[in-house]
């Protein structure tokens with residue numbers, strides 16, 4: 001009989017542990033991690049078994065690794081839409097490997113990849129899972145579904161160039177939209193991403209309201225759910241948000257022009273808002289600098305003011321909110337800047353931290369796996385200098401990160 005391989009154990013000593021956003025913090029503790037899973041949390045500093053790796057984080061507080069529900073790892077910020085015609089998808093994997101490490105070092109141990117080339121995010125997903133590249137756990141959408149000429153489709157080129165660059169994921173009518181959901185599922189999507197309304201950074205200039213019909217969105221949601229997949233919908237206009245929620249879409253990304261009627265519909269259906277406030281900050285920073293084309297500049301101008309208040313309104317109207325940033329629209333690694341923006345619109349630090357841990361885990365149907373430091377959970381752990389529930393800005397300078405039991409360097 002072969003001898004079983006020795007379990008890989010890490011012992012972490014820290015001055016405090018935030019086990020989850022709702023529990024009282026623990027004092028000096030020892031967290032034991034074996035083969036990528038949290039085994040125990042004990043009071044005080046216990047001894048180190050022979051063969052175990054010791055991590056001593058004096059003066060640091062451990063917290064659950066954070067979850068960003070909206071990133072684009074394969075891209076960096078920039079207004080050059082024509083790059084879509086000159087950069088091959090393979091380059092996206094290289095850019096993504098760089099950004100995966102930066103994202104993990106910023107304390108984000110799970111991300112939902114909200115739209116990429118056909119295979120790029122899937123390759124990264126496997127790369128971080130197998131430990132070939134440093135990075136977070138990746139839940140990947142793959143290519144987003146869009147209407148022909150909508151946000152998410154190729155725009156701004158000559159028709160024959162648009163055709164060559166076509167991703168194959170536009171659809172018209174309930175039947176074709178169901179077909180594209182099934183194709184995405186077959187290709188390996190963990191979640192279906194759709195661009196339910198117009199969008200800001202694309203070259204399409206057909207407004208920010210609903211682009212898919214109600215029947216198309218219902219078909220997308222029903223088909224995805226029948227395959228056990230959730231749907232995330234990029235949406236800005238209020239009626240588009242309301243229609244997406246009514247159709248059964250699971251999360252609304254951005255949600256900029258959300259009004260009370262749309263909020264009521266979301267609350268009724270349990271549709272979660274992922275506000276991506278950092279995206280608005282990122283694009284506004286580059287406004288008027290010749291980065292964007294005129295069609296895009298006009299759209300950024302249209303969303304800049306409401307971006308400072310809409311999440312606060314959603315919160316007051318009782319819409320469930322989970323953390324997502326749209327990193328890639330701004331520089332990767334600044335993800336935790338979202339917390340200050342959420343708090344500025346009325347969230348408590350505790351609510352904001354929950355939105356990036358327990359709440360986000362629930363959106364991913366992974367609440368038994370990630371989002372807290374507890375026995376049996378994946379060893380996704382960060383270390384910070386202060387209690388984030390007292391000072392949320394401490395999350396912007398994460399000192400140490402472990403993803404699935406591996407320390408990120």
Ligand SMILES: [Zn+2]
Pocket residue numbers: 070071072114115326
């Ligand atoms: Zn996005």
